[in-house]
Amino acid sequence: MPNPTAAMLVIGDEILSGRTRDSNMHYLAGELTRHGIDLREVRIVADDRDAIVVALKALSGAYDHVFTCGGIGPTHDDITAEAVADAIGVPISVRDDARAILQAHYDRQGTELNEARLRMARIPDGAALIDNPISAAPGFVLGNVHVMAGVPQIFEAMVASVIPTLTGGSPLYSQSIRIDRGEGDIAGPLSQLADKHPDLTFGSYPFVKDGIYGASVVVRGPDGAAVDAAISELAALFSGDTA
Amino acid sequence: MPNPTAAMLVIGDEILSGRTRDSNMHYLAGELTRHGIDLREVRIVADDRDAIVVALKALSGAYDHVFTCGGIGPTHDDITAEAVADAIGVPISVRDDARAILQAHYDRQGTELNEARLRMARIPDGAALIDNPISAAPGFVLGNVHVMAGVPQIFEAMVASVIPTLTGGSPLYSQSIRIDRGEGDIAGPLSQLADKHPDLTFGSYPFVKDGIYGASVVVRGPDGAAVDAAISELAALFSGDTA
Numbered sequence: 001m002p003n004p005t006a007a008m009l010v011i012g013d014e015i016l017s018g019r020t021r022d023s024n025m026h027y028l029a030g031e032l033t034r035h036g037i038d039l040r041e042v043r044i045v046a047d048d049r050d051a052i053v054v055a056l057k058a059l060s061g062a063y064d065h066v067f068t069c070g071g072i073g074p075t076h077d078d079i080t081a082e083a084v085a086d087a088i089g090v091p092i093s094v095r096d097d098a099r100a101i102l103q104a105h106y107d108r109q110g111t112e113l114n115e116a117r118l119r120m121a122r123i124p125d126g127a128a129l130i131d132n133p134i135s136a137a138p139g140f141v142l143g144n145v146h147v148m149a150g151v152p153q154i155f156e157a158m159v160a161s162v163i164p165t166l167t168g169g170s171p172l173y174s175q176s177i178r179i180d181r182g183e184g185d186i187a188g189p190l191s192q193l194a195d196k197h198p199d200l201t202f203g204s205y206p207f208v209k210d211g212i213y214g215a216s217v218v219v220r221g222p223d224g225a226a227v228d229a230a231i232s233e234l235a236a237l238f239s240g241d242t243a
Numbered sequence: 244m245p246n247p248t249a250a251m252l253v254i255g256d257e258i259l260s261g262r263t264r265d266s267n268m269h270y271l272a273g274e275l276t277r278h279g280i281d282l283r284e285v286r287i288v289a290d291d292r293d294a295i296v297v298a299l300k301a302l303s304g305a306y307d308h309v310f311t312c313g314g315i316g317p318t319h320d321d322i323t324a325e326a327v328a329d330a331i332g333v334p335i336s337v338r339d340d341a342r343a344i345l346q347a348h349y350d351r352q353g354t355e356l357n358e359a360r361l362r363m364a365r366i367p368d369g370a371a372l373i374d375n376p377i378s379a380a381p382g383f384v385l386g387n388v389h390v391m392a393g394v395p396q397i398f399e400a401m402v403a404s405v406i407p408t409l410t411g412g413s414p415l416y417s418q419s420i421r422i423d424r425g426e427g428d429i430a431g432p433l434s435q436l437a438d439k440h441p442d443l444t445f446g447s448y449p450f451v452k453d454g455i456y457g458a459s460v461v462v463r464g465p466d467g468a469a470v471d472a473a474i475s476e477l478a479a480l481f482s483g484d485t486a
Binding site for chain 1 (some may be wrong): 253256257258259260261262263264265266268269270271272273274275276281282283284285286287288289290316317318319320354357359360362363377378393394396397401417419420425426427428429430431433434437444445447449450451456458460461463
């Protein structure tokens with residue numbers, strides 16, 4: 001059976017303007033891979049309701065799971081929850097369960113649950129809450145869409161609580177070898193090796209370092225012994241130029 | 244006149260598997276912002292021809308410029324040039340101008356222009372070449388699609404040669420202020436300020452650092468004095484909690 005598929009939607013003007021360098025995508029990609037879920041596509045859009053709705057409809061229809069990050073805080077530019085409700089076609093309002101979580105959190109802090117903070121209790125009808133162990137304001141799951149915070153510490157905590165609830169596939173076994181030769185020398189033998197082992201995938205990721213051209217070749221497959229054997233073949237083919 | 248719009252398409256299994264952390268997106272985002280071109284959307288897809296074609300058609304139809312990175316090397320998983328030709332509907336073959344560039348480069352190095360390296364001279368009909376000052380193999384522009392290498396040093400060099408050829412818009416003036424208060428305290432006054440200054444955009448980017456909740460508030464607009472004034476208003480509103 002093929003592995004479940006996933007997409008990610010990053011919502012944030014600050015990424016698109018170059019102000020902030022995203023780290024959530026790299027984190028989620030690694031966690032999904034370890035769990036045997038194939039991340040197939042990522043989209044990054046601005047804090048714009050129409051852009052979010054269009055992307056959500058496309059991704060939730062095309063993949064088994066969608067993960068969003070960003071735009072669920074208390075400020076005027078936090079519009080993700082409304083956009084998700086709109087994309088899936090359900091009403092949204094302040095929900096008692098989310099309000100109770102926030103009320104308890106701010107009571108402990110001696111802080112007022114003001115109108116802005118109450119926005120974070122707006123949850124679409126039918127959504128299940130995702131625990132936020134750091135700052136209380138919950139994420140939620142609606143249909144196949146998992147809506148999570150953009151602050152990396154909170155995003156990572158939410159991912160950690162969501163991933164174990166998902167059915168994973170077979171994690172791929174992966175090994176890499178660094179070959180200090182131009183990709184033009186690697187390409188021919190690598191292509192022959194790929195033809196010979198249709199059960200494995202071979203990726204070549206070139207680099208230039210201190211004026212040396214090389215590539216990391218990554219071999220992936222469900223059978224660890226087959227991956228090891230292919231790496232050994234590569235090491236023999238390029239002996240003297242591998243690391 | 245509104246600024247020109249742009250999208251980016253990152254092509255690479257290695258980003259989606261979590262093996263590699265993308266840096267090209269962050270670089271391009273900053274360069275486009277400085278040049279007054281609005282990056283509106285980024286998509287990341289796998290080394291899969293159908294996925295590349297679908298994304299290219301959508302993005303090149305929706306935005307003024309599209310920038311791709313990745314998948315133009317000599318190995319079997321480098322399929323971007325074919326996918327771009329397919330998406331735009333033009334033939335692709337080894338072109339004499341690109342072959343001459345590669346031949347001269349490899350002659351200087353005393354390296355054979357073998358069959359694999361010759362793949363990098365496959366350029367769609369009608370495309371203009373983009374210079375690669377590092378490893379010779381050119382990128383290309385076809386319609387509104389700029390096709391560039393994935394290796395960051397080469398990508399950045401290609402961006403540097405392409406950006407000055409594009410008509411830019413008015414660069415936005417931008418200032419930020421760090422407020423060491425929870426976003427729930429910032430949200431109300433910030434929303435009022437945003438209503439009062441419809442010519443400016445206000446973004447709030449929360450963080451948690453050493454147990455302190457705070458946010459960077461970023462104000463952007465075409466008029467530097469107006470941005471400065473709004474930042475001063477914020478500083479006064481949250482005096483004692485700003486940095």
